[in-house]
Amino acid sequence: MTNLLLDAEQLYGELRSGVARLLSPDTVLVGIWSGGAWLAQRLNADLKTGRPVGTISSTLHRDDFGERGLGAVEATTSLPFEIDGARILLIDDVVASGRTIRAVVNELFDYGRPASVELAVLVDRGGRELPIAPAFAAAKLTLPATQRLSLARGTDGRFTFAVKETT
Amino acid sequence: MLARRNPQLNAHGELIHLLSIEGLPRAILTQILDTAGTFLSVNDRDVKKVPLLRGKSVFNLFFENSTRTRTTFEIAAKRLSADVINLDIAKSSASKGESLLDTIANLSAMHADMFVVRHSESGAPYLIARHCAPHVHVVNAGDGRHAHPTQGLLDMYTIRHYKKSFNELTVAIVGDIVHSRVARSDIHALTTLGVPEIRAVGPKTLVPGDLRDMGVRVCHDMREGVKDADVIIMLRLQNERMSGAMLPSAGEYFKSFGLTEDLLALARPDAIVMHPGPINRGVEIDSRVADGSHSVILPQVTFGIAVRMAVMSILAGNDA
Numbered sequence: 001m002t003n004l005l006l007d008a009e010q011l012y013g014e015l016r017s018g019v020a021r022l023l024s025p026d027t028v029l030v031g032i033w034s035g036g037a038w039l040a041q042r043l044n045a046d047l048k049t050g051r052p053v054g055t056i057s058s059t060l061h062r063d064d065f066g067e068r069g070l071g072a073v074e075a076t077t078s079l080p081f082e083i084d085g086a087r088i089l090l091i092d093d094v095v096a097s098g099r100t101i102r103a104v105v106n107e108l109f110d111y112g113r114p115a116s117v118e119l120a121v122l123v124d125r126g127g128r129e130l131p132i133a134p135a136f137a138a139a140k141l142t143l144p145a146t147q148r149l150s151l152a153r154g155t156d157g158r159f160t161f162a163v164k165e166t167t
Numbered sequence: 168m169l170a171r172r173n174p175q176l177n178a179h180g181e182l183i184h185l186l187s188i189e190g191l192p193r194a195i196l197t198q199i200l201d202t203a204g205t206f207l208s209v210n211d212r213d214v215k216k217v218p219l220l221r222g223k224s225v226f227n228l229f230f231e232n233s234t235r236t237r238t239t240f241e242i243a244a245k246r247l248s249a250d251v252i253n254l255d256i257a258k259s260s261a262s263k264g265e266s267l268l269d270t271i272a273n274l275s276a277m278h279a280d281m282f283v284v285r286h287s288e289s290g291a292p293y294l295i296a297r298h299c300a301p302h303v304h305v306v307n308a309g310d311g312r313h314a315h316p317t318q319g320l321l322d323m324y325t326i327r328h329y330k331k332s333f334n335e336l337t338v339a340i341v342g343d344i345v346h347s348r349v350a351r352s353d354i355h356a357l358t359t360l361g362v363p364e365i366r367a368v369g370p371k372t373l374v375p376g377d378l379r380d381m382g383v384r385v386c387h388d389m390r391e392g393v394k395d396a397d398v399i400i401m402l403r404l405q406n407e408r409m410s411g412a413m414l415p416s417a418g419e420y421f422k423s424f425g426l427t428e429d430l431l432a433l434a435r436p437d438a439i440v441m442h443p444g445p446i447n448r449g450v451e452i453d454s455r456v457a458d459g460s461h462s463v464i465l466p467q468v469t470f471g472i473a474v475r476m477a478v479m480s481i482l483a484g485n486d487a
Contacts, residue, residue: 059205060217069181069484070219076205110214 008151008159011122011138012039018136019043019089019120027087030054032104033075035093035151039122042157043091054079056090058103083112089135090119093151098132123161125149174296181485184296184305185478187314188355196359200324202477203470209246210469219480220249223280227253228270229308230286235444236308236318239468240283243475249281271295279303281479289313304482306475312346317478318443319352321471323360325463326398328470329439333360339392339434340383341368341424342402342451345375349443350402354381368392369424372413389424396434401426401442404451417450427453431461439463 019029028051031040037055044053057075062068088108095101101119108114124137127145143149148164175184175191182195209215225244229237237253244251256270265273274282281304284292289311296305309315323333330336338357344350344367357365358381365383367374378385386392393399404420414420426440440452440461448454457464 060209060219065219065484070202070481076208106218110212110217112213 006161008161014138032092033057036091038153040091052080056104058100061103061106086114088114088117092121094123095121096125096127098128098130101132186307188316188319188352203473206473206476218248220247223249225249225281226279227283230256239471285309301487315348318349319356321474323356324470325467333362336362336397337364338398339366339396340400343373394433399440
């Protein structure tokens, strides 16, 4: 495991500025479990939106359920506001293939019909397999397919990135 | 001799069939209960459906009638987007003389992915699990006097929902324990999950002393049985026991073992009263208790759907 030259806290600052520009007065933030949920909670507090923040899980809509099974289900969706007509800004730590985004958009539509859905991420690592593009990415980089990038949150609430080799 | 693997688990220790709670590790029971919690929230959505079993065919094989259990399995499978086929076997092939395994072979040729089996013979779901194709999963929906694992699991979900933890509980199971597959599944599950005191309460004909071998405390006195209990699970008194001369009459039974408000007052103030249904008012339970503030009989039904969704989706995600 290497820590790479990716300063998660610095990127968070850029994400905060990017998200601030995307926010309209009625936008609600929805973080994708788990890394995106941490980010959305902190963004919601730092940007003082005054609105509740949502968490969304892709578990029940994943397209690789057949291969991966259900595994441990810790993630649950919590959307404490009306979805019909809402302007939603999805937040995630990393976007790659876009399959997680596809799954959470499906999950979102089970709760209602939002007016719009946008996406902001810390890192766009490329390798898209679906026509999905974030409205804002704090960093764009290319990583070998064997490396997995994941956000970690320390006990002090600070973010770090970890890269794991997968085989 | 090779050690025989639990037929419910694959080589990685993952659940591929649910036949009995007996022999399942605590981690698997906890995984099912945790997963059920996720599915409970599906009820809150506009679209009460998730696509985990899309394209899969679930066959409900009820060799013995049970409208309620069949319906909850059907709802659970449909909320997972499966195609559900209900076969009322009691009225079809079996009565024409087809063997159980021939029935299964025919249904497998129709590309079944999962069998939900209710059978009056103990062990029938095991036989099916042993002979079906490797990709097919079997769920026991009640076999003879042996097991009713999804009822046991939904009871555990209900207890955990109201009591949060199993570690300090006293659970009294009251009624016809010896003939009850629900009681058997509950006792195995409660033991695995670490409940320190499990009581089997009822007359000697229905609660014989050798139940102590299962690690339960046997009580033939209702007051002693429910005293300080956190959870009281009432079982349905099956009418055929009366005709079988194991009991004098429904009225006599109610006097000795029916749960009334006076008896319930002996339990803990926050005790919950459970029942797998259908209830016989005035036989094993007084209406005021069944409809009272301690009763969680109807939440059990709601939790049952989430638990069955959890079981089916976990099985479908695991390969043999």
